[in-house]
Amino acid sequence: MRAPRPCGVCGAAGAAKYRCPRCAAAYCSVPCCRIHRERCTPEPEPEPGRSAAGQASPGGPSRPAQQGASPWSVEDILTEDAEQDRVPLQKLKLLGESEELRGLLLNPHLRQLLLTIDQAEDKSSLMKKYMQEPLFVEFADCCLRIVEPPEKENILPE
Structure with a gap:
């Protein structure tokens, strides 16, 4: 390590x-x-x-x-301790291609929330607080839909 x-x-x-x-x-x-x-x-x-x-x-x-x-690699972003939470680079690139995500990031309030988290000492508790904020939840949900699209449920016919 x-x-x-x-x-x-x-x-x-x-x-x-x-x-x-x-x-x-x-x-x-x-x-x-x-x-x-x-x-x-x-x-x-x-x-x-x-x-x-x-x-x-x-x-x-x-x-x-x-x-x-590419001017950076996954090693530049994550430490070995964070390896288990790593999202594959191909999926991360999808974030940059998402028009929906770009639209959300045009919101100055969301950008300020993200900057505040980045600069915070206690990121975990701040994230919990921001998960009560509808705009931040919309942002998080959008990111998750991009990197982990919901699987179609197996629906059995009646």
Whole structure:
């Protein structure tokens, strides 16, 4: 298991759950990500003699962003502890393609709720509170319908 890392921006011990896709620096939240993004300079490829081989081979050791593939991976989002709750990347991509979800995210109140959760220390209790808010429930239900479509019930004819 990977040990928790300190945030490279704010220094919060063991809080860095995310990594920069360009330089692999660790950070803990959206605000820290934004600060890091302004300062980020990708690290040069190690071992210059090997970099040409790494770039030529799609399965090589170089990072995906340098190969034109997705700029981040599931490892950048989840720690090993969260692996059991992982949603497959293909299903996560469906969230970005959903017009219904995009429409909901146009609501500034919902965006503020999501930002508040992201910045909260106690996310769990805040989520419980927000699950009483109809707009947040609509958002959560929409996300769940996208990543886990409801199965058709087996209805027996009478």
